[in-house]
Amino acid sequence: MDPREFDVDGVDNQWCPGCGNFSILRIMKQALAELGISPERLVFVSGIGQAAKFPHYLKCNYFNGLHGRSVPVAAAISAVNPELTVVCESGEGCNYGEGGNHFIHNIRRNPKFTHIVHDNMVYGLTKGQASPTSLKGMVTPVQVDGVILEPFNPLTVAIALDASFVARAYAGDQQQSVEIVKKALQHTGYALVDILQPCPSFNKLNTFQWFKEHVYYLEASHDPHDRQQGFKRACETEKLPLGIFYVNQKPAFHENLRIYKGNKVSLSDRPFHDLNKLVKLIESRE
Ligand SMILES: Cc1ncc(C[n+]2csc(CCOP(=O)(O)OP(=O)(O)O)c2C)c(N)n1
Numbered sequence: 001m002d003p004r005e006f007d008v009d010g011v012d013n014q015w016c017p018g019c020g021n022f023s024i025l026r027i028m029k030q031a032l033a034e035l036g037i038s039p040e041r042l043v044f045v046s047g048i049g050q051a052a053k054f055p056h057y058l059k060c061n062y063f064n065g066l067h068g069r070s071v072p073v074a075a076a077i078s079a080v081n082p083e084l085t086v087v088c089e090s091g092e093g094c095n096y097g098e099g100g101n102h103f104i105h106n107i108r109r110n111p112k113f114t115h116i117v118h119d120n121m122v123y124g125l126t127k128g129q130a131s132p133t134s135l136k137g138m139v140t141p142v143q144v145d146g147v148i149l150e151p152f153n154p155l156t157v158a159i160a161l162d163a164s165f166v167a168r169a170y171a172g173d174q175q176q177s178v179e180i181v182k183k184a185l186q187h188t189g190y191a192l193v194d195i196l197q198p199c200p201s202f203n204k205l206n207t208f209q210w211f212k213e214h215v216y217y218l219e220a221s222h223d224p225h226d227r228q229q230g231f232k233r234a235c236e237t238e239k240l241p242l243g244i245f246y247v248n249q250k251p252a253f254h255e256n257l258r259i260y261k262g263n264k265v266s267l268s269d270r271p272f273h274d275l276n277k278l279v280k281l282i283e284s285r286e
Pocket residue numbers: 048049050051052067090091092093094095098118120122123124125126131
């Protein structure tokens with residue numbers, strides 16, 4: 001497939017010139033094209049933020065919901081129709097801050113979707129306040145003396161909760177990021193890809209140059225099935241390793257549901273038998 005098949009005409013792109021979001025868009029289109037996933041079989045779910053505008057700029061089905069609430073929507077869509085490729089895509093503020101509770105408990109469910117988090121270490125849309133992953137000392141219009149909190153580490157949290165696929169990529173390296181995103185898209189279960197993304201307008205600390213000096217790839221010898229090693233490498237903060245830290249292939253959420261045991265047909269493709277039951281349920285809540 002040609003990545004241009006995912007282009008959308010007639011939509012005005014709202015991202016700032018030079019933003020790392022453009023690279024992530026190219027990475028996703030390339031990964032989808034290489035895997036031959038057609039836009040009809042694709043559902044994106046996002047929240048609110050600059051990153052959350054992502055599905056506006058890519059040909060797909062999409063649900064653009066509330067800030068921090070994209071994860072449960074993605075989990076529900078994938079449970080009802082596991083045949084679809086479901087991607088939950090939003091910023092780190094949306095996913096780890098407002099949506100932090102969903103982030104944690106969703107990992108325990110292991111639903112089959114790819115979670116792409118644009119991690120620019122700042123609230124971009126609301127003009128530059130500190131986000132959960134902002135580094136200590138970063139000065140913002142609100143944190144005028146510099147951030148005093150420890151940054152949230154999504155990778156260690158995910159590995160501690162035994163997430164089934166945990167990776168980190170960098171928007172500035174298209175080639176390697178495409179490979180990481182492809183592996184995540186092919187994973188049956190929850191797949192987290194935290195993508196480091198420069199925000200030239202509001203994050204003057206973590207620039208393209210800064211990332212160039214602070215990222216490197218996990219060695220080919222790194223065994224992603226070794227949880228302790230994955231956790232140890234995810235703890236590194238001096239320089240940030242990139243690649244696939246941890247994989248634990250286990251049954252996805254829908255595979256554990258009784259309704260799919262012995263009948264693999266997606267719920268969305270089964271006839272709806274008892275509409276009256278649903279009407280009764282809705283009426284009982286009035
Ligand atoms: C419940 C709620 N709280 C706060 C906001 C305001 N708000 C909108 S986007 C945003 C932060 C966006 O940051 P991030 O998710 O990192 O995305 P980015 O813009 O950096 O891509 C905030 C705080 C909101 N819309 N809804």
